[in-house]
Amino acid sequence: MDKTQRKKLYALKFSGMRILNVFKRVPDTYAEINLNSDNSDIDKENLNYVIDPYGEYAMETSLRMKDNDNSIELNVLTIGPENSSELLRNALALGFDNAYLIKYDNYAKLSPISISKIYIKFIEKFGPFDIIFFPKIDIDTNFSSIGGFVAGYLKLNYIADIITAYLDSEYIIIEKESDRGKEKLKSKMPIVLTHDKAPYEIRLANIKGIMMAKKKPLNIIDINEFEIEIDNYLVRGNLKLPPQRAGVIFLNSVDELVKVLKEEIKVL
Amino acid sequence: MKALVYFETLNNEIRDVSLSAIEFAKNFTNEIYGFITNLENAKKYVKKLYVLETENELPDVIAKEISKIIENEKIEYVFFASTNKSKEIMSYLAGMINGLMIEDIEAYENNYFIKSIYSNKVYAQFKLNYEGIKILGIKPKSFKIPKELESEGEVIKFKPSKNSSIEIIEIKPKETKEVDLTEADIVVSGGRGLGSAENYHKLLRELIEVLKEKTNLKVALGASQAVVDAGWIDHSHQVGQTGKTVSPLIYFAIGISGAIQHLAGMRTSKYIIAINKDSEAPIFKVADYGLIGDVNVIIPELIQKLKGG
Numbered sequence: 003m004d005k006t007q008r009k010k011l012y013a014l015k016f017s018g019m020r021i022l023n024v025f026k027r028v029p030d031t032y033a034e035i036n037l038n039s040d041n042s043d044i045d046k047e048n049l050n051y052v053i054d055p056y057g058e059y060a061m062e063t064s065l066r067m068k069d070n071d072n073s074i075e076l077n078v079l080t081i082g083p084e085n086s087s088e089l090l091r092n093a094l095a096l097g098f099d100n101a102y103l104i105k106y107d108n109y110a111k112l113s114p115i116s117i118s119k120i121y122i123k124f125i126e127k128f129g130p131f132d133i134i135f136f137p138k139i140d141i142d143t144n145f146s147s148i149g150g151f152v153a154g155y156l157k158l159n160y161i162a163d164i165i166t167a168y169l170d171s172e173y174i175i176i177e178k179e180s181d182r183g184k185e186k187l188k189s190k191m192p193i194v195l196t197h198d199k200a201p202y203e204i205r206l207a208n209i210k211g212i213m214m215a216k217k218k219p220l221n222i223i224d225i226n227e228f229e230i231e232i233d234n235y236l237v238r239g240n241l242k243l244p245p246q247r248a249g250v251i252f253l254n255s256v257d258e259l260v261k262v263l264k265e266e267i268k269v270l
Numbered sequence: 271m272k273a274l275v276y277f278e279t280l281n282n283e284i285r286d287v288s289l290s291a292i293e294f295a296k297n298f299t300n301e302i303y304g305f306i307t308n309l310e311n312a313k314k315y316v317k318k319l320y321v322l323e324t325e326n327e328l329p330d331v332i333a334k335e336i337s338k339i340i341e342n343e344k345i346e347y348v349f350f351a352s353t354n355k356s357k358e359i360m361s362y363l364a365g366m367i368n369g370l371m372i373e374d375i376e377a378y379e380n381n382y383f384i385k386s387i388y389s390n391k392v393y394a395q396f397k398l399n400y401e402g403i404k405i406l407g408i409k410p411k412s413f414k415i416p417k418e419l420e421s422e423g424e425v426i427k428f429k430p431s432k433n434s435s436i437e438i439i440e441i442k443p444k445e446t447k448e449v450d451l452t453e454a455d456i457v458v459s460g461g462r463g464l465g466s467a468e469n470y471h472k473l474l475r476e477l478i479e480v481l482k483e484k485t486n487l488k489v490a491l492g493a494s495q496a497v498v499d500a501g502w503i504d505h506s507h508q509v510g511q512t513g514k515t516v517s518p519l520i521y522f523a524i525g526i527s528g529a530i531q532h533l534a535g536m537r538t539s540k541y542i543i544a545i546n547k548d549s550e551a552p553i554f555k556v557a558d559y560g561l562i563g564d565v566n567v568i569i570p571e572l573i574q575k576l577k578g579g
Contacts, residue, residue, distance in 0.1 A: 031511050031531050035391040044392060055512050115370055141389045141511070147371040150329070150361020155368070159435050160329055162358035165505070175439070179506050180355060181280055181450055186439040199505050199512050235370050239382060239395035244537060250544070250557045256571045259543070262559055267520060267541050269485045
């Protein structure tokens with residue numbers, strides 16, 4: 003390590019930055035999803051809810067920043083029913099300092115504008131934050147516009163689908179894998195980032211973390227405190243499961259497969 | 271009523287999925303303008319084409335320029351391809367202009383938009399009641415590519431009014447000009463059953479080459495989560511819940527057992543051909559054709575027979 007690097011690291015130790023990680027409470031990705039009797043919603047019986055996978059990768063990236071600079075304050079936010087606090091407690095056990103739950107049961111049906119504006123209100127009230135992470139896509143609603151909307155609305159720097167990021171004195175270095183190749187970008191903060199899958203594993207909470215989490219603040223905010231008008235700009239109607247497949251025909255040889263490509267699918 | 275289509279380019283060509291956004295736009299208006307960076311050839315498809323001359327395409331710069339066109343031209347609808355790059359720009363634009371963005375639209379029926387939710391495990395209808403600007407993204411392979419117009423559109427070239435606040439340090443381009451998974455006609459996907467990274471690359475890339483040659487279709491390389499996690503190939507090739515969703519004409523699942531997260535990303539493919547040594551593998555529940563056996567024997571034989579035939 004040369005002198006300049008050491009100096010940078012020293013500077014980092016006292017950055018006192020504030021990071022916000024937003025995640026979504028979603029059904030376990032292993033779950034089969036079924037519909038309720040009138041097809042108006044998914045069947046929520048027996049579903050196990052987890053932190054969304056992209057939100058989890060973003061949390062790991064934040065924790066790695068704090069590993070290098072313990073003065074960073076890590077905040078975590080989600081919207082959902084009261085029992086979402088179990089997931090937030092888990093984030094505190096991993097090393098987050100403060101957790102916030104915006105209590106709203108019908109969160110999976112909010113329009114992208116409504117949900118973005120709720121987060122914007124939160125940021126205006128509890129910010130400023132130097133880095134704000136969102137999942138690259140909310141895997142329940144399949145909206146991938148939330149992080150970008152928040153950034154565009156608040157006129158903050160913004161990059162989507164990052165695989166990792168790290169600090170370099172007053173800059174943040176961002177890596178992503180796009181259709182164009184491997185990209186490396188540099189920005190000043192504040193910045194909004196949406197996180198894709200990271201090239202590393204996610205840590206698990208240890209006993210010490212779990213014990214410490216019990217003493218950390220978990221704030222529950224009633225959505226009415228925000229005086230947000232829930233819009234009906236985008237109304238979700240009936241749901242449908244993907245069409246059933248016709249069933250498999252087992253072939254006995256490679257010759258039969260070539261014949262299928264020629265005569266049934268007609269691509270050869 | 272006026273619409274603007276954002277044409278995404280890759281390797282100096284317009285992406286097919288951006289062109290098919292025009293076809294979708296016709297559901298709303300025939301007054302369709304275009305926005306593109308650097309290339310002029312999109313003028314064959316729109317009445318007016320805005321060409322931004324820029325070296326980089328960072329979201330703040332592009333969204334800013336599109337927002338100015340929206341204001342000047344009184345655009346009500348913006349259409350785009352639901353690729354990562356287009357979504358990055360459109361989501362930022364939505365925040366700037368308070369627009370309502372819906373992406374990954376697969377169909378438009380009786381004034382309802384159809385798109386999947388819960389990572390493609392469920393489809394939902396959506397009704398739009400928004401007076402402001404609507405920003406609508408279509409899913410690759412959902413709409414056809416339109417015919418060229420009889421006369422070319424007017425071209426307006428301009429330069430960005432501001433620099434990005436993001437700096438590009440470097441972009442390492444992909445070694446081969448690969449077809450994007452979501453736009454391929456045939457996806458050749460491999461899993462742990464191939465045994466090693468070496469087999470995965472050697473056998474699948476050879477199969478892709480012979481399929482390209484014999485079918486003249488776009489063929490792309492896919493992977494299961496397990497082999498991406500094992501480091502055989504990078505994440506941009508992963509099919510499934512934490513990867514890409516594909517609906518090609520043919521999906522080859524080679525040595526892939528078919529975990530639910532994988533099935534969510536490929537089960538809307540037209541034909542699914544699964545090759546696996548385990549006849550009980552869940553992949554056969556969604557497959558149309560199955561072949562039971564060792565993929566390291568079957569694939570070389572398939573390559574040989576395709577070459578010969």
